Each structure stands twice: as C-alpha cells, then as structure tokens.
Amino acid sequence: MTAPLTPPPPPHERSAQGSWQPPAAAPEAEAPGSQQAEYAEYAHGWYGQDGPGMKTEVREAGVVALAVALGGVLLGVLWWWLAPHVPLVGDVVDGNWVVYLKDTEGEQAVGVDGTFTLLGLGFGVVSALVVFLLRRRGGVPLVVGLALGGLLGSLLAWRLGVWLGPAEDVVAHAREVGKGVTFSAPLKLGAKGALLAWPLAALVLHLGLTALFGPRDPEPEFEHGAYPSQPAA
Numbered sequence: 088m089t090a091p092l093t094p095p096p097p098p099h100e101r102s103a104q105g106s107w108q109p110p111a112a113a114p115e116a117e118a119p120g121s122q123q124a125e126y127a128e129y130a131h132g133w134y135g136q137d138g139p140g141m142k143t144e145v146r147e148a149g150v151v152a153l154a155v156a157l158g159g160v161l162l163g164v165l166w167w168w169l170a171p172h173v174p175l176v177g178d179v180v181d182g183n184w185v186v187y188l189k190d191t192e193g194e195q196a197v198g199v200d201g202t203f204t205l206l207g208l209g210f211g212v213v214s215a216l217v218v219f220l221l222r223r224r225g226g227v228p229l230v231v232g233l234a235l236g237g238l239l240g241s242l243l244a245w246r247l248g249v250w251l252g253p254a255e256d257v258v259a260h261a262r263e264v265g266k267g268v269t270f271s272a273p274l275k276l277g278a279k280g281a282l283l284a285w286p287l288a289a290l291v292l293h294l295g296l297t298a299l300f301g302p303r304d305p306e307p308e309f310e311h312g313a314y315p316s317q318p319a320a
Contacts, residue, residue, distance in 0.1 A: 147222065148232030155214050155236025155289070162210050162240060162285075163247030166274070169206070170248070171198040173272035177261025186257045189269055196277060203248075204281040207241055211288025218293060225297040233293055237286030245282065248274045 173196055174189040218233055219225075252274035254260045264270050276282075 141228075144226050144228040148226075148228035150232075151218055151222075151229060152232040152236035152239070155218075155233060156239035156243060158210060158214065158236075159240030159243030160247060162206055162244035163251065165206055166203050166244060166248040167251040170202045170274060171195040173199065174269050175257060175261070175272045176269050177258070177264070177266060179266055184258050184261055186261050196275070199274060200276060200278045200281055203245070203276060204278075204284045206244075207237075207281060207284030208288045210240065211237055211285040211290075212292055214285075215289040215292040215296065218289075219296045219300075223297075223301055225293070225301055230290065230293060234286040234290045237289045238282065241282040241285045245276055249276075 173193070175186050176189045177184055177186050179185075214237060215233065218229070222229055249255070253271045255273045257272065260270055261268075
C-alpha cells in the first residue's frame with residue numbers, strides 16, 4: 088500500500104535558499120574605443136606638453152637664422168676695423184710691376200685670420216645666449232636655424248670686410264701710390280675654417296645651456312602606479 092503523497096508547501100513557505108536566483112550579470116563589455124581614448128589621453132598628457140607646433144618652430148627658426156645672419160654686417164665692420172694691416176710695397180722689374188711683402192717675417196696675415204676667428208667666437212657666444220634667453224624650450228629647428236644663421240653671418244662678414252678693405256688689385260694699387268711706397272694689402276681670409284667659428288660656438292653653447300638650464304619634462308602621473316594599457320594594433 089503506497090503512502091499518500093505530501094502536497095508541496097505553499098509558495099510563501101518555500102526556503103529562500105532553494106529559491107531561483109537570476110544569473111549574475113556579466114561584466115559590462117568595455118566599449119571598443121575606451122582603450123583608444125585612454126591611450127590618447129595618456130599620450131597627450133605625456134608627450135604634448137603645451138609645446139608649439141612644428142610649423143611654429145620652423146617659422147621661429149627662420150626668424151632666428153635671418154636675425155643672426157644680419158649680425159654678420161657688424162662682424163664684417165669690426166673685422167675690417169680691428170684686423171692688422173699687411174704692408175706691401177711695389178717695384179718695377181724689367182719694365183713690369185711686382186708687389187712684395189714689406190716685412191717677410193711679419194705675422195700680420197695670421198693676425199687677420201685670428202681676428203676674424205676671435206670675433207666669430209664672440210658673436211657665437213652672444214647669439215646663443217640671446218636665443219636661449221628668448222626661447223628656453225629650444226628644439227631641433229631652433230638649433231639648426233641658429234647654426235645656419237651663424238654660417239651665413241660669417242660669409243656675409245667675410246665678403247663685407249673684403250669689400251670695405253683696400254683694393255684687391257694690388258698691382259694697380261702699387262702703380263697708383265708709386266714705386267717703393269708702402270700700402271696695405273686687401274683683407275684676405277687665409278684659413279677658411281674661421282668661417283665655422285661662429286656657428287660652432289653658437290651651437291655648442293646653446294646645447295649646453297639647454298641641457299643645464301632648459302625646462303624639464305614633468306614626470307608622468309598614473310593611477311595605482313600602472314601604465315594604461317596600450318591598444319592592440
């Protein structure tokens with residue numbers, strides 16, 4: 088004989104433990120562009136430190152190169168004024184005019200090159216200091232503009248000094264002043280390496296000032312000491 092079936096308990100008496108629980112909600116999938124946005128924000132905050140754009144830097148470099156090159160006018164005038172004079176004397180040999188150095192052991196020619204070199208070094212120091220004080224952030228275009236301006240300024244000073252100096256046709260000059268009369272030789276830059284004194288001095292000093300006193304990039308700040316995940320390629 089079978090036992091009578093026990094009816095199920097009413098719904099309000101069922102145990103809470105045996106009740107049906109809805110499945111746990113799956114973690115919300117991260118939006119596809121969230122990692123991209125996070126990485127972009129990180130890159131902008133770390134690499135874009137409110138610096139000028141490349142076009143602005145190139146324009147500033149052009150202005151610096153032009154301004155520095157115009158300083159070559161002053162360098163040329165100072166070279167013509169301060170450089171020692173090389174004495175020459177003319178004579179007539181077999182009916183032809185010849186020109187000799189009056190002092191064959193003199194060092195005036197070396198002094199002409201040395202004066203240009205020292206002036207170039209001084210102009211390089213001044214130009215690098217002025218550019219650094221006006222534009223502390225520096226940058227590759229600015230350094231290139233500074234060096235290029237120094238080279239152009241040296242070339243301008245060289246040609247201007249030669250033009251301001253005595254006539255380059257020494258035979259005609261000897262005929263003009265007469266036989267045995269001392270006159271000055273034209274300005275001549277024997278060591279063409281002196282043209283590099285200005286750009287090299289400006290380049291080295293500006294890089295040194297930027298390394299010692301230029302602005303530093305701030306350290307990146309990350310939450311929980313972790314780098315943001317870089318989006319997959």
